[in-house]
Amino acid sequence: MITINENYLKLQASYLFSNIAKRVTAFQQAHPEKDIIRLGIGDVTRALPPACIAAFHKAVDEMGTDSSFRGYGPEQGYGFLREAIAKHDFQARGAEISADEIFISDGAKCDTGNIQELFTQDIKVAIPDPVYPVYLDTNVMAGRTGNFVDGRYQGLVYLDSTKANNFVPALPSEDVDLIYLCFPNNPTGSTITKDELSLWVKYAKEKKALILFDAAYEAFIRDESLPHSIYEIEGAREVAIEFRSFSKSAGFTGTRCAYTVVPKECAAFDSQGNRQFIHPLWNRRHCTKFNGVSYPVQRAAEAIYSEEGQAETKELIASYMRNADLIRQEMATLGYDFVGGENAPYIWIDAKGDSWEFFDMLLNKAGVVCTPGAGFGKCGEGYIRLSAFNSQANVEKAMARIREMGK
Numbered sequence: 423m424i425t426i427n428e429n430y431l432k433l434q435a436s437y438l439f440s441n442i443a444k445r446v447t448a449f450q451q452a453h454p455e456k457d458i459i460r461l462g463i464g465d466v467t468r469a470l471p472p473a474c475i476a477a478f479h480k481a482v483d484e485m486g487t488d489s490s491f492r493g494y495g496p497e498q499g500y501g502f503l504r505e506a507i508a509k510h511d512f513q514a515r516g517a518e519i520s521a522d523e524i525f526i527s528d529g530a531k532c533d534t535g536n537i538q539e540l541f542t543q544d545i546k547v548a549i550p551d552p553v554y555p556v557y558l559d560t561n562v563m564a565g566r567t568g569n570f571v572d573g574r575y576q577g578l579v580y581l582d583s584t585k586a587n588n589f590v591p592a593l594p595s596e597d598v599d600l601i602y603l604c605f606p607n608n609p610t611g612s613t614i615t616k617d618e619l620s621l622w623v624k625y626a627k628e629k630k631a632l633i634l635f636d637a638a639y640e641a642f643i644r645d646e647s648l649p650h651s652i653y654e655i656e657g658a659r660e661v662a663i664e665f666r667s668f669s670k671s672a673g674f675t676g677t678r679c680a681y682t683v684v685p686k687e688c689a690a691f692d693s694q695g696n697r698q699f700i701h702p703l704w705n706r707r708h709c710t711k712f713n714g715v716s717y718p719v720q721r722a723a724e725a726i727y728s729e730e731g732q733a734e735t736k737e738l739i740a741s742y743m744r745n746a747d748l749i750r751q752e753m754a755t756l757g758y759d760f761v762g763g764e765n766a767p768y769i770w771i772d773a774k775g776d777s778w779e780f781f782d783m784l785l786n787k788a789g790v791v792c793t794p795g796a797g798f799g800k801c802g803e804g805y806i807r808l809s810a811f812n813s814q815a816n817v818e819k820a821m822a823r824i825r826e827m828g829k
Contacts, residue, residue, distance in 0.1 A: 429565045432575070438555050438797035439463050442781075449785055459820040461749075461808045462791040464608065464767065466673045468741065468813075470722070471734035474672060477725035481718035492717045497709045499526025499681065503720045506727040507681060511666065517653035523685050523701065525708055526715050526723075528678040530638045530667040535560040536711075537634060537663065537682070538600070540703050541690065545599040548579040550591050552609055552798030552805075554636070557602045573800040582801050583610060589761055589770070590614055593625050601626065603652075604636035606643060609798045609807040610770040611762015616649050623652070626661035632690060632700075633662040638680075641671035641739055643765045659685040663700065670742075670767065670811070672726050672735045679715055679723045742767050745810035745817040752821040753808075756828055767810040770795070780806050788823035 442462055450458065470478070484490035498504070504521040512519035527533050535556050543565050549557050551574075561567060561578070568576025579598050581591035589612035594601075603622060605614040626633050635652040643650055652658045667680035674680075684704045689697040715723075725731045746763035753760050753771055763769040773780035777794035784790045784806075793809070795802030810817070 427563070427565075429563050429567075432562050432567065432569055433559060434570060438793070441797070442791065442793065445782070446785065446791055456789050458785075458789050458791060459812065459816050459823070460791045461810075461812060461817070461820055462793045464670065464809050464811055465675050466670060466738075466742075466811050468673055468738055470673045470677065471726070471731055471738065473725040473728050473731035473734055474722040478718050478722040481721035485718065495714045495717055495720070497712055497714045498522075498705065499524065499715065500717070500720050503724045504681075506724050507666075510727045510732075512651060512653060512683075515650060515654060517651050518659065519651075519653055519683055519685065523683055525682045525684065525704065526720060527680050527682060527708075527712065528715055529669070530636065530665040530680040530682075531556050533665050533680065533682045534602075534634065534636055536707070537704070538564055538566075539707060540700065541600060541632075546579060546597065548581055548594050548598040548601045550583050550602060550604065550607075551580045551800055552583060552795060552802035553602070554604060554608050555798065557634075558799075573803075580799070580801075583607070583612070584801055585759075585761075585772075588612065590618055593621060597629050597631075599629075599631050601631055601633045602636070603633055604638075605649075606639040606766035607762075607768075608636075608639065608766075609768055609793065609795065609802065610805075611764075611766035611768035611807075612770070613643070613645070613648050613765045615647070616655065619649055619652060620655050623655045623658045623661060627657055630691060631661065632688070633658075635662050635664045637664055638667040639670060639766050639768075640666070641735070642743060642767050644743065645765050648765060653683070653685070659687045661688065663688060663704075668723055668726060671739060672723070672731075673738060674723070677719055677722065679719050741814065742810045745812065745814055748814070748817050748821060749808050749810060752825065756825065763810070769808045769810070771806050771808060773804055773806045775804065777803055777806055784824070784827075787827045788820070790820045790823060 504524045508521040579594050583589045583591045589610040640650040652662045664683040668674040684701045686701045688700045692698050749769050750763040759772040761770050777796040781794040793807040795805030
């Protein structure tokens with residue numbers, strides 16, 4: 423008799439964004455005459471940078487002739503892209519990362535979900551609340567939690583991120599083994615200082631723990647005093663794995679390209695307490711379960727680091743951050759408390775009540791889609807997230823509708 427992994431039965435009925443999509447679809451079917459402005463899911467709306475398109479076309483043409491055709495590429499990614507990433511994203515900021523410590527993939531979502539396969543089922547996991555759902559759900563699937571009770575899974579350590587701590591969680595009061603951190607944060611848009619991040623690195627070293635650091639939104643940081651990478655912190659190479667993505671910074675949500683950094687010093691421990699380096703383990707997992715990102719996509723990603731590509735991606739990011747400024751200005755005028763939007767494309771807004779009720783009110787009265795904070799965890803209740811990923815015209819229209827709704 424074939425049996426299932428019953429940990430999947432612990433998962434809540436609907437993935438957050440699927441639930442949102444169902445509600446929006448129902449609204450559109452009931453009101454086909456009304457147009458919807460989507461400021462919910464963090465999907466970009468502007469085209470790929472011209473430098474990336476040119477490189478993409480050139481690489482596709484190479485695939486069209488026998489002399490320049492490429493078959494299977496290296497699972498870890500082509501050297502030209504890994505070297506560009508190491509030079510521009512890390513070495514330029516004083517972070518000691520080499521090209522062979524970088525693994526190219528098709529998404530930070532996939533990597534943050536898959537990395538936990540390297541660790542035993544009985545580790546103690548610490549997850550922020552509110553949180554990007556993938557961190558949580560993949561550990562539920564792996565059997566590291568108990569049942570869902572009163573809005574939380576038993577067996578996990580939740581790191582409360584609230585207004586009281588500026589949405590930067592405190593160190594756990596109990597020993598943990600695996601720690602998820604995301605800064606600039608999704609969903610709150612909050613950021614972490616170098617001093618605050620240093621405390622986490624120190625904790626991980628003392629407790630022999632590992633930090634999974636999601637830096638998918640680092641390109642949106644405007645305050646240069648803030649760290650872009652955990653490897654700007656001394657000692658982080660031994661205790662941290664970092665995840666990055668081209669999805670939001672260069673519009674690759676549909677093109678799919680990201681990367682994970684696993685320093686060679688980074689280690690976990692076997693059952694005898696012996697250090698085991700994670701780099702070869704992740705390399706084996708990567709080679710076994712992944713065939714690599716396509717050559718044309720990697721050439722398009724490499725073009726991000728050209729002089730033209732850097733200028734074009736900076737303008738893309740700036741356009742979204744101008745939208746964030748518009749949202750912040752309107753929310754302040756309307757008297758809402760919020761964080762984010764200064765160094766991140768998300769604005770985390772106090773809804774002054776039930777977050778799903780606020781979602782329905784915005785959808786039905788203004789035709790604007792937000793993300794209810796309750797979908798990100800117990801501490802997210804009472805908040806909503808607005809995304810700056812849309813055109814300026816649509817953001818202005820959405821703000822006007824929300825302003826009118828409040829009259």
